[in-house]
Amino acid sequence: MQLVFDDSYFMKKALAEAELAFEKGEIPVGVVVVANQQIIARGHNLTEMLNDVTAHAEMQAITAAANSLGGKYLIDCTMYVTLEPCQMCAGALYWSQLSNLVFAAEDPERGYRKMGGKLHPKTKVKMGVLGEEAGELLKRFFIQKRNLN
Amino acid sequence: MQLVFDDSYFMKKALAEAELAFEKGEIPVGVVVVANQQIIARGHNLTEMLNDVTAHAEMQAITAAANSLGGKYLIDCTMYVTLEPCQMCAGALYWSQLSNLVFAAEDPERGYRKMGGKLHPKTKVKMGVLGEEAGELLKRFFIQKRNLN
Numbered sequence: 001m002q003l004v005f006d007d008s009y010f011m012k013k014a015l016a017e018a019e020l021a022f023e024k025g026e027i028p029v030g031v032v033v034v035a036n037q038q039i040i041a042r043g044h045n046l047t048e049m050l051n052d053v054t055a056h057a058e059m060q061a062i063t064a065a066a067n068s069l070g071g072k073y074l075i076d077c078t079m080y081v082t083l084e085p086c087q088m089c090a091g092a093l094y095w096s097q098l099s100n101l102v103f104a105a106e107d108p109e110r111g112y113r114k115m116g117g118k119l120h121p122k123t124k125v126k127m128g129v130l131g132e133e134a135g136e137l138l139k140r141f142f143i144q145k146r147n148l149n
Numbered sequence: 150m151q152l153v154f155d156d157s158y159f160m161k162k163a164l165a166e167a168e169l170a171f172e173k174g175e176i177p178v179g180v181v182v183v184a185n186q187q188i189i190a191r192g193h194n195l196t197e198m199l200n201d202v203t204a205h206a207e208m209q210a211i212t213a214a215a216n217s218l219g220g221k222y223l224i225d226c227t228m229y230v231t232l233e234p235c236q237m238c239a240g241a242l243y244w245s246q247l248s249n250l251v252f253a254a255e256d257p258e259r260g261y262r263k264m265g266g267k268l269h270p271k272t273k274v275k276m277g278v279l280g281e282e283a284g285e286l287l288k289r290f291f292i293q294k295r296n297l298n
Contacts, residue, residue, distance in 0.1 A: 051215055051221045052215050052216075052221055053222075053241060053244035054211055063203055066200050066201050067201075070200070087266050088243070091266065092203050095196075095235075115240070115243075117240065118265060
């Protein structure tokens with residue numbers, strides 16, 4: 001029997017957020033933050049709409065999760081994000097002391113691992129959960145964008 | 150004759166922002182962003198007040214400067230910040246394509262250079278402008294904090 005609230009379940013919720021970004025013409029990246037099996041924050045990339053390079057899905061979700069928790073540390077939280085975080089988001093997650101990071105697609109060019117960014121030493125990382133689906137969505141976005149230009 | 154609008158002039162404005170943070174019990178870091186010799190954004194650290202690890206002075210100033218410019222890239226802008234940026238802020242500055250970064254005090258522990266973060270290849274860096282003053286303010290903050298605990 002499959003657990004209902006497993007990593008795939010929550011990553012699907014993050015993918016739904018990424019699709020919202022897609023519909024707005026934003027690079028499709030989505031996030032949910034989970035504490036005690038409950039989603040306490042959601043976010044999707046809004047850099048174009050807000051004209052703000054800091055408006056990555058993860059940044060918004062960190063702020064929203066802290067508001068939800070009433071404290072700025074995301075200890076005992078899991079972030080599900082559809083793309084490997086960049087160094088900015090990894091740096092924010094470092095300060096948040098996030099307990100678990102799960103990401104779908106890898107970002108071999110701008111991901112924090114390539115760029116040299118560091119997560120908090122206490123953060124456990126799992127990658128590749130629904131990686132193919134997340135990668136397909138990104139690919140579809142960039143193909144569509146190229147065809148429009 | 151000394152130029153009025155030199156690096157020291159703008160760093161003093163950033164230090165004034167840092168003092169506002171100090172008065173609020175925040176780690177005293179301040180920023181101004183300058184374009185065409187004019188300050189287009191200011192900010193100071195508000196992580197405690199906002200309960201938000203992303204509320205570093207630089208992050209707020211990047212958002213404010215983009216609002217002021219009506220575009221998300223800080224090309225032809227100079228950021229003056231009283232402390233070496235962390236990897237989160239360096240990552241945000243990377244995306245912003247900031248032209249010039251001037252910082253006062255170095256941060257040998259959490260600064261982006263130690264943490265492995267990367268600025269945009271086009272960003273020119275100058276350090277040590279009023280570094281002693283900025284360092285003194287930080288030292289005074291941590292001494293006061295220690296004495297209160």
